[in-house]
Amino acid sequence: DTAVSQTPKYLVTQMGNDKSIKCEQNLGHDTMYWYKQDSKKFLKIMFSYNNKELIINETVPNRFSPKSPDKAHLNLHINSLELGDSAVYFCASSQTGALNTEAFFGQGTRLTVV
Amino acid sequence: QKEVEQDPGPLSVPEGAIVSLNCTYSNSAFQYFMWYRQYSRKGPELLMYTYSSGNKEDGRFTAQVDKSSKYISLFIRDSQPSDSATYLCAMTTSQGGSEKLVFGKGTKLTVNP
Numbered sequence: 001d002t003a004v005s006q007t008p009k010y011l012v013t014q015m016g017n018d019k020s021i022k023c024e025q026n027l028g029h030d031t032m033y034w035y036k037q038d039s040k041k042f043l044k045i046m047f048s049y050n051n052k053e054l055i056i057n058e059t060v061p062n063r064f065s066p067k068s069p070d071k072a073h074l075n076l077h078i079n080s081l082e083l084g085d086s087a088v089y090f091c092a093s094s095q096t097g098a099l100n101t102e103a104f105f106g107q108g109t110r111l112t113v114v
Numbered sequence: 115q116k117e118v119e120q121d122p123g124p125l126s127v128p129e130g131a132i133v134s135l136n137c138t139y140s141n142s143a144f145q146y147f148m149w150y151r152q153y154s155r156k157g158p159e160l161l162m163y164t165y166s167s168g169n170k171e172d173g174r175f176t177a178q179v180d181k182s183s184k185y186i187s188l189f190i191r192d193s194q195p196s197d198s199a200t201y202l203c204a205m206t207t208s209q210g211g212s213e214k215l216v217f218g219k220g221t222k223l224t225v226n227p
Contacts, residue, residue, distance in 0.1 A: 040122070040219065041122070041152075041200055041220045041222070042217070042219045043158065043217040043220070045214060045216070055209070090157055092157070094213060096213065101206075101213060102160045102163075103160070103215055105157030105158050106157050108155070108156070108157055
């Protein structure tokens with residue numbers, strides 16, 4: 001049973017399109033994240049949600065809009081896709097309350113904008 | 115200066131070698147220090163975490179933290195081909211009531227049989 005699952009796994013789309021990536025976790029965690037990993041493997045936090053509330057927004061362009069319908073889901077919608085958005089996007093979850101809490105990652109969504 | 119600096123490598127070693135991976139950081143607010151391992155086309159998985167300065171061992175893996183120098187290391191003894199992966203150091207701090215993980219760039223390790 002996959003702990004953090006995201007769909008789709010691969011996404012190829014044209015510049016200017018709008019796309020969504022879905023994420024679900026079945027770990028009962030109350031915090032979920034979106035991370036972006038660029039071609040050089042640098043993993044950078046984009047957003048953090050705690051119990052459906054946005055906590056961290058790391059100066060991400062407002063073309064990126066996360067939505068959390070409940071604490072088990074955190075979706076990412078991207079408007080007007082640009083070439084520079086090509087990357088692997090990882091969803092993750094953790095239990096709030098301890099700084100040593102482990103973050104569990106999904107398998108990633110490889111987005112290619114052409 | 116980035117908050118967390120990690121030599122991206124890549125690093126290629128023969129099987130059985132001792133591997134040393136290192137990160138430096140600039141933010142004194144970091145409290146927990148972690149190492150994640152990421153296999154190709156997979157998400158990162160937590161390998162080890164430490165809190166205080168000193169060493170922590172787990173099998174063939176030893177994590178070392180020197181808070182005074184803002185330096186952390188991961189040592190892998192008797193490295194195996196199955197250890198081939200990208201290793202990311204990560205550090206946690208609080209932001210807005212949530213935990214925030216800040217990653218290094220990752221070091222790609224290949225262990226050759």
